[in-house]
Amino acid sequence: MSAAGVVVFLCFIGATLGITWWAGKKNKSVDDHLVAGGNIGGRQNGFAIVGDAISASTFLGSIGAIALVGFNSIFLAAFAPIAFVVGMLLVAEPLRNLGRFTLADVVAVRFPGKPVRLAMATSSASISLLYIVAQYVAGALLVNLLFGVDYWISVVIIAALTSVYALVGGMLAATWIQIINHLLSSAAELSDGKLVEPTHAGFLAGVDQISLSMGLILGVVGLPHILIRFLTVKDAKAARTSAITCIWIVSALLLAFPVVAYGASVLVGSGAITRASAGGNLAVPLLAEFLGGDLLLAFVSAVAVSTILASLAGMVIATTGAVAHDIYGQVVKSGNISQQVELRVARIVVAATGAVATGIALAARDQNIAVIASLAIALAASSNFPALMATIYSRHVTGSGLTSGLVAGLVSAVVMIALSPTVHGQDAPLSLVNPAIVSVPVALLTIALVSWLTRPTGNNRSAAEASFEAMRYQAITGISPIAVPSGLSHLQPSRKKSGSSDLVGVWCDRSDSCR
Amino acid sequence: MNTISRGETAYRESASKRKQLLVTLVPVVVGYYFAMIVIVNFTTWLDGYAIGSVSWAYVAVFSQFVLAVAVTLIYRSRMEAIEMEFAAACSNLQQDSDAK
Numbered sequence: 001m002s003a004a005g006v007v008v009f010l011c012f013i014g015a016t017l018g019i020t021w022w023a024g025k026k027n028k029s030v031d032d033h034l035v036a037g038g039n040i041g042g043r044q045n046g047f048a049i050v051g052d053a054i055s056a057s058t059f060l061g062s063i064g065a066i067a068l069v070g071f072n073s074i075f076l077a078a079f080a081p082i083a084f085v086v087g088m089l090l091v092a093e094p095l096r097n098l099g100r101f102t103l104a105d106v107v108a109v110r111f112p113g114k115p116v117r118l119a120m121a122t123s124s125a126s127i128s129l130l131y132i133v134a135q136y137v138a139g140a141l142l143v144n145l146l147f148g149v150d151y152w153i154s155v156v157i158i159a160a161l162t163s164v165y166a167l168v169g170g171m172l173a174a175t176w177i178q179i180i181n182h183l184l185s186s187a188a189e190l191s192d193g194k195l196v197e198p199t200h201a202g203f204l205a206g207v208d209q210i211s212l213s214m215g216l217i218l219g220v221v222g223l224p225h226i227l228i229r230f231l232t233v234k235d236a237k238a239a240r241t242s243a244i245t246c247i248w249i250v251s252a253l254l255l256a257f258p259v260v261a262y263g264a265s266v267l268v269g270s271g272a273i274t275r276a277s278a279g280g281n282l283a284v285p286l287l288a289e290f291l292g293g294d295l296l297l298a299f300v301s302a303v304a305v306s307t308i309l310a311s312l313a314g315m316v317i318a319t320t321g322a323v324a325h326d327i328y329g330q331v332v333k334s335g336n337i338s339q340q341v342e343l344r345v346a347r348i349v350v351a352a353t354g355a356v357a358t359g360i361a362l363a364a365r366d367q368n369i370a371v372i373a374s375l376a377i378a379l380a381a382s383s384n385f386p387a388l389m390a391t392i393y394s395r396h397v398t399g400s401g402l403t404s405g406l407v408a409g410l411v412s413a414v415v416m417i418a419l420s421p422t423v424h425g426q427d428a429p430l431s432l433v434n435p436a437i438v439s440v441p442v443a444l445l446t447i448a449l450v451s452w453l454t455r456p457t458g459n460n461r462s463a464a465e466a467s468f469e470a471m472r473y474q475a476i477t478g479i480s481p482i483a484v485p486s487g488l489s490h491l492q493p494s495r496k497k498s499g500s501s502d503l504v505g506v507w508c509d510r511s512d513s514c515r
Numbered sequence: 516m517n518t519i520s521r522g523e524t525a526y527r528e529s530a531s532k533r534k535q536l537l538v539t540l541v542p543v544v545v546g547y548y549f550a551m552i553v554i555v556n557f558t559t560w561l562d563g564y565a566i567g568s569v570s571w572a573y574v575a576v577f578s579q580f581v582l583a584v585a586v587t588l589i590y591r592s593r594m595e596a597i598e599m600e601f602a603a604a605c606s607n608l609q610q611d612s613d614a615k
Contacts, residue, residue, distance in 0.1 A: 071555075071570070071572055071573070072555070072556070074573075074576055075552060075576075078576050078579060078580075079548070081579065081580055081583035081584075082544060082545070082548045082579060082583060084583075085544050085583050085586050085587070086541065086544065086545065088587065088590065089537055089540055089541050089544070089586075089590065090537070090541065200556065200557075200559070203557075205556070206552075206553070206556030206557050209552055209556050210549065210552055210553070210556075213548070213549070213552055214549075217545075217548070237598075240590075240591065240594065243587075244587040244590075244591060247583050247584065247587050248584060248587065251580040251583050251584055252580075254580065255577065255580060258573070472530065473526070476526075476529070476530055476533065477526070
């Protein structure tokens with residue numbers, strides 16, 4: 001890396017640390033730390049979600065795969081707008097109206113028992129930790145490749161920066177770092193090249209493509225660090241604006257991906273791309289060097305590393321919420337914990353997450369990053385997504401059904417990946433690379449079956465019905481029916497707004513009934 | 516009909532309209548996306564070139580982005596209409612309640 005590259009990279013790090021210091025001064029409570037006090041604007045949050053979603057694997061990996069493999073790899077990127085449309089339609093608004101800090105909070109509105117919260121929190125923390133490890137390994141390899149720094153030093157640098165962002169700046173710093181990262185990523189996209197035809201690799205490859213796409217779409221709608229972003233805005237309308245902003249930006253951004261990929265393929269050449277990285281991950285930096293020399297290479301490299309750092313800050317906060325708020329605060333302490341203590345525990349968990357992920361990343365240097373990343377997204381699609389859908393939309397689901405489904409989804413996804421070609425290569429007992437086409441139905445069927453076996457009767461059935469109706473009411477209006485016991489005429493707005501379309505969510509006072 | 520029943524009716528109507536909207540849009544979006552993958556992988560329908568070196572498959576994939584943006588516009592306008600109707604119903608109920 002040239003001196004220009006080092007300067008560009010250091011400028012980015014300096015800017016992000018400045019944001020962290022500014023955010024740290026405003027970061028005084030658990031609310032501030034985990035969900036930025038719910039004060040992020042809808043459009044700002046949309047930009048931040050893009051920063052979270054366009055990770056290094058999307059930015060470098062998808063473009064590299066299209067450049068080397070051709071048209072069919074475009075589905076590695078084309079799923080994103082569809083995933084966020086599904087997220088907007090099914091989860092964004094209910095999530096905002098039901099949740100406080102974490103996904104387990106959403107489920108707990110209907111199933112307040114500890115086993116369900118523990119299962120959801122464990123699933124969320126495991127997914128986030130796996131994702132963090134994958135990003136640490138990918139980031140360290142990239143820093144190692146670009147700057148010639150030793151792998152273990154690279155891991156420590158990335159872990160230290162991520163921990164500082166999350167520890168000092170919390171969600172507010174993560175949000176602004178993600179916004180800046182997204183703006184840089186957009187600027188780093190280039191254009192030129194030709195477009196080619198799709199390829200037909202046979203029946204099994206086609207089924208695998210469907211399974212992969214299913215896993216990616218449902219995985220995004222189950223990823224904790226993406227979903228908790230909808231808890232950082234003030235109401236459901238802002239959550240909707242976030243999702244719409246994100247969909248528009250992602251759609252515009254992804255239009256350029258194949259153009260850049262074929263630009264790299266034509267100008268740099270497949271041979272040179274493969275020699276630099278067998279998976280094609282360095283196609284974008286190589287194209288930047290070809291077109292703009294050292295300075296453009298430096299800019300693109302800094303963006304690539306910053307993409308990893310930006311995504312990581314959100315993941316660490318998602319892990320922190322699941323461990324500090326759900327497992328320690330609500331399960332171990334049964335909710336008897338002060339805001340100050342929870343904030344202190346949250347900060348300890350940030351440091352612990354960094355340390356654990358660093359340890360695993362140092363040991364996992366020679367592991368295939370795709371194994372870790374695919375495991376994380378498959379777990380999200382197979383556990384969190386079915387659990388959220390069942391909680392929000394299924395009248396007949398029970399707490400036992402939900403917990404069983406979460407476990408079944410996790411286990412089936414892990415077993416299938418363990419037997420897949422991702423781990424065993426061509427001699428794998430299973431031919432499917434991505435397990436979603438099997439593990440998601442397994443999770444949903446388990447939820448349905450166990451819920452039927454444990455269906456409530458008599459008074460318990462009436463209580464379960466009432467609980468579902470109360471949850472639906474809160475999911476739609478943002479008002480907890482516990483605080484409004486006898487009909488709409490008793491509701492009083494907590495914040496006055498001029499537009500009547502602001503009704504839903506506006507009446508919800510975040511400090512009491514809805515939180 | 517008393518105020519509470521009318522309030523519940525307004526809420527139920529609003530919930531039903533939201534459900535109807537989701538039941539319409541989700542299958543369209545998901546169905547279109549997976550139909551595209553099936554057609555690309557299992558047929559040769561999209562193999563030819565549409566304009567110059569741009570294949571029909573690319574046109575189809577790009578149409579997904581257009582579909583995604585169109586769905587956001589439809590969803591936003593329909594949800595705003597549903598919320599305004601609900602807000603108007605609630606406002607009337609509040610006025611009736613205050614008058615009593």
